[in-house]
Amino acid sequence: MKKVQKELENVVGKDRMVEESDVDNLEYLNMVIKETFRIHPVVPFLIHESREDCTVNGFHIPNKSRIFINTWAIGRDQNTWNDPEKFFPERFMESNIDLRGHDFELIPFGSGRRSCPGMQLGLIMVRLVLAQLMHCFNWELPDSMVATELDMTEQFGVVMSRTKHLCAIPTYRLNK
């Protein structure tokens, strides 16, 4: 959070609110969002159907098979990611991996012709709302709790949410 806030101070300052036109300049925030989608994809399983017989990695897949693509496991694959369980946005610093469906190791919006048609809107909203929440407020956990004590257990479903709601206390931090 401190690193995101520092970047926001450098790019936006503390005298106005962050705007949509700022978000492309928020490199660290965008790395944080990639890292969050990697570890906690909104849709943990993509469900597709094959349109013809095919062979993938030596596995024969007959036409009309129901195919589950486990994006949750792809994001935590240790053959692809160093220290996959660690939240480490800097891993994207020297990397061209994008989340728009071109790089199969990070596909929070799916890929190809049935990927998410709302991706652009979704990305704008996530970037802007998160930037505003981090920019306008400092956040603390209640009862002197520290971040490592947070229960990050997920509830699997069509979309994946936290098992326990996040409760955090905001304090306003801008100049006006």
Ligand code: HEM
């Ligand atoms: C952060 C926000 C969002 C995420 C992470 C997300 C993710 C996804 C994913 C993973 C899929 C399935 C892709 C696949 O099966 O390969 C999907 C499908 C879809 N999404 Fe999104 N989505 C988001 C926002 C939105 C928004 C804002 C809209 C509409 C305004 C939208 C509309 C749809 C629709 C209609 C489909 C079904 C597409 C189809 O079956 O052809 N999504 N989304």
